[in-house]
Amino acid sequence: xxxxxxxxxxxxxxxxxxxxxxxxxxxxxxxxxxxxxxxxxxxxxxxxxxxxxxxxxxxxxxxxxxxxxxxxxxxxxxxxxxxxxxxxxxxxxxxxxxxxxxxxxxxxxxxxxxxxxxxxxxxxxxxxxxxxxxxxxxxxxxxxxxxxxxxxxxxxxxxxxxxxxxxxxxxxxxxxxxxxxxxxxxxxxxxxxxxxxxxxxxxxxxxxxxxxxxxxxxxxxxxxxxxxxxxxxxxxxxxxxxxxxxxxxxxxxxxxxxxxxxxxxxxxxxxxxxxxxxxxxxxxxxxxxxxxxxxxxxxxxx
Amino acid sequence: xxxxxxxxxxxxxxxxxxxxxxxxxxxxxxxxxxxxxxxxxxxxxxxxxxxxxxxxxxxxxxxxxxxxxxxxxxxxxxxxxxxxxxxxxxxxxxxxxxxxxxxxxxxxxxxxxxxxxxxxxxxxxxxxxxxxxxxxxxxxxxxxxxxxxxxxxxxxxxxxxxxxxxxxxxxxxxxxxxxxxxxxxxxxxxxxxxxxxxxxxxxxxxxxxxxxxxxxxxxxxxxxxxxxxxxxxxxxxxxxxxxxxxxxxxxxxxxxxxxxxxxxxxxxxxxxxxx
Numbered sequence: 126x127x128x129x130x131x132x133x134x135x136x137x138x139x140x141x142x143x144x145x146x147x148x149x150x151x152x153x154x155x156x157x158x159x160x161x162x163x164x165x166x167x168x169x170x171x172x173x174x175x176x177x178x179x180x181x182x183x184x185x186x187x188x189x190x191x192x193x194x195x196x197x198x199x200x201x202x203x204x205x206x207x208x209x210x211x212x213x214x215x216x217x218x219x220x221x222x223x224x225x226x227x228x229x230x231x232x233x234x235x236x237x238x239x240x241x242x243x244x245x246x247x248x249x250x251x252x253x254x255x256x257x258x259x260x261x262x263x264x265x266x267x268x269x270x271x272x273x274x275x276x277x278x279x280x281x282x283x284x285x286x287x288x289x290x291x292x293x294x295x296x297x298x299x300x301x302x303x304x305x306x307x308x309x310x311x312x313x314x315x316x317x318x319x320x321x322x323x324x325x326x327x328x329x330x331x332x333x334x335x336x337x338x339x340x341x342x343x344x345x346x347x348x349x350x351x352x353x354x355x356x357x358x359x360x361x362x363x364x365x366x367x368x369x370x371x372x373x374x375x376x377x378x379x380x381x382x383x384x385x386x387x388x389x390x391x392x393x394x395x396x397x398x399x400x401x402x403x404x405x406x407x408x409x410x411x412x413x414x415x416x417x418x419x420x421x422x423x424x425x426x427x
Numbered sequence: 428x429x430x431x432x433x434x435x436x437x438x439x440x441x442x443x444x445x446x447x448x449x450x451x452x453x454x455x456x457x458x459x460x461x462x463x464x465x466x467x468x469x470x471x472x473x474x475x476x477x478x479x480x481x482x483x484x485x486x487x488x489x490x491x492x493x494x495x496x497x498x499x500x501x502x503x504x505x506x507x508x509x510x511x512x513x514x515x516x517x518x519x520x521x522x523x524x525x526x527x528x529x530x531x532x533x534x535x536x537x538x539x540x541x542x543x544x545x546x547x548x549x550x551x552x553x554x555x556x557x558x559x560x561x562x563x564x565x566x567x568x569x570x571x572x573x574x575x576x577x578x579x580x581x582x583x584x585x586x587x588x589x590x591x592x593x594x595x596x597x598x599x600x601x602x603x604x605x606x607x608x609x610x611x612x613x614x615x616x617x618x619x620x621x622x623x624x625x626x627x628x629x630x631x632x633x634x635x636x637x638x639x640x641x642x643x644x645x646x647x648x649x650x651x652x653x654x655x656x657x658x659x660x661x662x663x664x665x666x667x668x669x670x671x672x673x674x675x676x677x678x679x680x681x682x683x684x685x686x687x688x689x690x691x692x693x694x695x696x697x698x699x700x701x702x
Contacts, residue, residue: 141606142521146533149518149577156574157540160551167550174550221449229442237689238450241457244685244692245678246635248653252660252674253456256463256667262472264459271475298456303696310697359544362637366657380546388642393550400547411542415535 161404168397174387186398196399199377202289203360203406206378209293210300210357215349217297218304219342223334226312236309243302251366254295258282282368285375292367292376299363300356304349311345312338351414358407379403464489464671471667482668489672495647496655497676500634502565503651504680507572508629512622514573515580520610522581523588524596534585541578549642556643563645571643572633580625583698587621588614624695627688634681652677 168186172179190196221239225232242250257264258281266278281291315338323337339346361380364370370377370385377385379399387396463471464485465478490497522534552571553562561567591614599609615622637653644650656677659670685692 138606145517145521152574160548163551235446244681248657249674249678253460267474355542
């Protein structure tokens, strides 16, 4: 480093680096920075998305939203999704990883199966689960009836009180595989001596897990939770494909409402205000995480 | 048989049974889709029964409905993944070398892009792509997927390149190679496994995309299979036989890629998330 930076070659290298960075940085500026800035600007305007005419309306898009039942409901659903994403797929993924962690026959095939749904497009997940949830002939209802639980069967996607939880069921099946492989890799890298030592000290499996394994798994946990939060903020495809946000907006999240208001009702100003709300929410939850990760990278390479 | 391995042996059958049961639950939606796709309309309501005689007609109907969009998806995904990996690589190389303040600031900026909800940019993007004349075109989708792939690809490959020993770079410099020569002649060929893993996970996310495709395509000219499948799914009269056939057709490429390149696939997922 000290040798190269003193030579004239270093400044030429800098030029080469700048040239390399030009295209990615340009794409980033044009497709991220500018659109985000434009969305913020549009959120203070009234615009139908097509005409050249835009009217400045100040904060009116925001005040209208925060007095609107649909919007507040979407916001609450987003928070529900965040809680769901932070708890359910990581827990199931960790349980599956622990299940396969000790020697087990057919480990490879189980791994393939548990991770498989994560490869599939969310639209395909939605299409299959709509059929599973079909209220009269769907697999879930039929299986419940054959178990004598028919009375508990629901119109899963048609009942506003449970539709969001029904979609979460599909999302759990779809996403648990991601947590599963991260935790599997984490468990493989654990120092087995620590766990062996705890076992020799007479700890039972439960104690060993909570006092030794789980704390040692922290690097995997932080990755899983961080990326789950990102996924929760981006939640759109599976809700849109399963219910379009319905029935009667019951399963709406900010992103589906935004999409409907923008491209269904051509109210770009209000849609942008919803987008900005989502951006602020994402920033509150995710910026501390990126800062932590960037510092972590710096530290491990220092 | 030592004392410490005894408990493991004792509950091994229980764990195996649990794994089998869970696998059955994980495979049930796919298995049910497969059975349904082979049933005639009369049989479909008998969800638990096997198809009387496999009815492949559903697949013919399905291909009629989604064939064109399936081909569009291939035309979007393959070049899109290739371009995004290439652009990611040229961004990642300088960032893996510039360990000072400038490098970190650019890196941090790109990272924020990785975590921004994509919905935020849809309205301006729709406008931008129409003005560029790229609305509802396949090259437009390449551009969009490349641009929105920049953060993840740069992040992934920067970490990969940073793990290449510095001494190789220094040796190349002493041989008069120059940074560009080092990148093309040494670093890229040496990074094949990382580039392949990234190409696979990029292919998955491009193939699976619904949001960008919904905003930026409107007809058979560029509409990918996810949008077409979504239209079929939310149709008023859903025919589950052809729909399940369409669904299975739409997942074949990603599932095959996953099964064939399983190691690279998992490595890619982990590489995009860790470090």
